[in-house]
Amino acid sequence: xxRRKVSHKRRPGRPRGDASGQRELLLDAALxxxxxxxxxxxxxxSIATEAGVTPALFNYYFGSKESLLEAVVEExxxxxxxxxxxxxxxxxxxxxxxATEFVQGVHAAVARHPWLPSLWVREILSEGGALRDLLLxxxxxxxxxxxxxxxxxxxxxxxxxxxxxxxxxxxSLVGLTLFPLAAAPIWRQLFDADDVDADALMYHTLALLDxxxxxxx
Amino acid sequence: xxRRKVSHKRRPGRPRGDASGQRELLLDAALxxxxxxxxxxxxxxSIATEAGVTPALFNYYFGSKESLLEAVVEExxxxxxxxxxxxxxxxxxxxxxxATEFVQGVHAAVARHPWLPSLWVREILSEGGALRDLLLxxxxxxxxxxxxxxxxxxxxxxxxxxxxxxxxxxxSLVGLTLFPLAAAPIWRQLFDADDVDADALMYHTLALLDxxxxxxx
Numbered sequence: 012x013x014r015r016k017v018s019h020k021r022r023p024g025r026p027r028g029d030a031s032g033q034r035e036l037l038l039d040a041a042l043x044x045x046x047x048x049x050x051x052x053x054x055x056x057s058i059a060t061e062a063g064v065t066p067a068l069f070n071y072y073f074g075s076k077e078s079l080l081e082a083v084v085e086e087x088x089x090x091x092x093x094x095x096x097x098x099x100x101x102x103x104x105x106x107x108x109x110a111t112e113f114v115q116g117v118h119a120a121v122a123r124h125p126w127l128p129s130l131w132v133r134e135i136l137s138e139g140g141a142l143r144d145l146l147l148x149x150x151x152x153x154x155x156x157x158x159x160x161x162x163x164x165x166x167x168x169x170x171x172x173x174x175x176x177x178x179x180x181x182x183s184l185v186g187l188t189l190f191p192l193a194a195a196p197i198w199r200q201l202f203d204a205d206d207v208d209a210d211a212l213m214y215h216t217l218a219l220l221d222x223x224x225x226x227x228x
Numbered sequence: 229x230x231r232r233k234v235s236h237k238r239r240p241g242r243p244r245g246d247a248s249g250q251r252e253l254l255l256d257a258a259l260x261x262x263x264x265x266x267x268x269x270x271x272x273x274s275i276a277t278e279a280g281v282t283p284a285l286f287n288y289y290f291g292s293k294e295s296l297l298e299a300v301v302e303e304x305x306x307x308x309x310x311x312x313x314x315x316x317x318x319x320x321x322x323x324x325x326x327a328t329e330f331v332q333g334v335h336a337a338v339a340r341h342p343w344l345p346s347l348w349v350r351e352i353l354s355e356g357g358a359l360r361d362l363l364l365x366x367x368x369x370x371x372x373x374x375x376x377x378x379x380x381x382x383x384x385x386x387x388x389x390x391x392x393x394x395x396x397x398x399x400s401l402v403g404l405t406l407f408p409l410a411a412a413p414i415w416r417q418l419f420d421a422d423d424v425d426a427d428a429l430m431y432h433t434l435a436l437l438d439x440x441x442x443x444x445x
Contacts, residue, residue, distance in 0.1 A: 179408070181415075207393065207395065215393045215400070222391075223439045
């Protein structure tokens with residue numbers, strides 16, 4: 012994770028560097044507020060309060076809600092995507108290995124960044140979500156396209172059943188990873204399933220996919 | 229903003245029965261507004277406008293936003309759930325048949341009620357969604373519990389692989405049906421997949437599940 016240097020010159024009204032990680036605190040606080048209340052509903056004041064800093068300090072680091080959102084995307088979201096991309100790139104061509112790498116990558120990312128599933132539901136999956144256009148228009152769709160290309164190649168070589176659609180398989184993978192992680196508070200309560208942890212979920216998902224994906228047999 | 233006049237021949241302030249289906253129109257309009265803007269953000273005025281009736285007529289039929297929501301749940305949501313329940317009850321004990329019935333049931337329900345996936349994302353899956361507590365606290369969890377019991381029985385008899393968790397399999401089914409239907413505008417654009425219709429999605433999903441679910445082999 013990159014940390015940007017701020018000016019070390021002490022000027023009146025300006026804090027001294029970021030020795031206490033206040034900028035990072037603000038990024039974390041923004042993500043917590045975004046996941047809890049949505050991006051639109053997260054005010055500068057609520058984010059500053061969550062971070063335990065003054066609104067003045069917020070303004071020093073980001074200046075506006077929009078710049079903060081840009082920084083969150085650039086410094087928190089894109090690195091997660093980029094890390095997943097590297098993991099999947101290294102998985103080779105076997106569709107089961109690619110799917111396994113994706114499932115493990117999502118679980119690892121969510122373990123490190125617990126805000127990810129809620130943010131995804133609220134700002135990408137929900138109609139009018141603030142990050143949906145960003146995903147569709149601005150981000151290079153590396154990870155989804157890379158996955159569909161791998162699966163399409165596997166379908167051509169017979170490593171993937173012709174009954175499965177390479178593009179829809181990527182949709183299935185998201186529905187079997189981000190969705191259950193986002194819905195965990197619901198199904199844990201509905202099924203009295205406090206005993207089911209993320210590892211059990213991952214094991215179940217990998218078993219389902221390992222059986223479901225495969226050669227022509 | 230279109231405002232339609234109602235007949236004035238009756239007592240002041242009271243429309244003549246529901247000959248023109250205005251109450252039904254208001255329920256439909258509520259669902260459209262809920263799915264588009266969320267339940268909290270859907271005002272009486274916007275729902276009345278969507279239905280093409282006056283706010284006074286809205287008040288005659290429902291009196292408040294809360295009563296309208298209750299009527300929508302009672303008359304529009306619960307019948308969908310009840311219909312799915314009947315279909316699954318008739319599916320017997322084979323876990324693949326149960327899963328197939330569930331997948332076909334969700335697809336049929338969404339074909340009839342296109343507002344279903346958006347409403348589900350916004351009001352159940354999103355943290356703080358207005359229908360989440362209703363699902364967890366008030367609705368009898370017939371469908372999810374019935375599904376887990378079927379799958380648990382199948383696991384005991386060896387019809388379902390022991391690698392799969394009967395409760396998580398229900399979560400997987402939702403992630404492979406409601407999620408891809410809710411996310412269709414996203415993946416269609418991301419993958420240039422306008423050629424993939426709901427039937428193709430259902431076929432893919434049934435193939436994945438039919439392979440993924442099965443005996444101990």
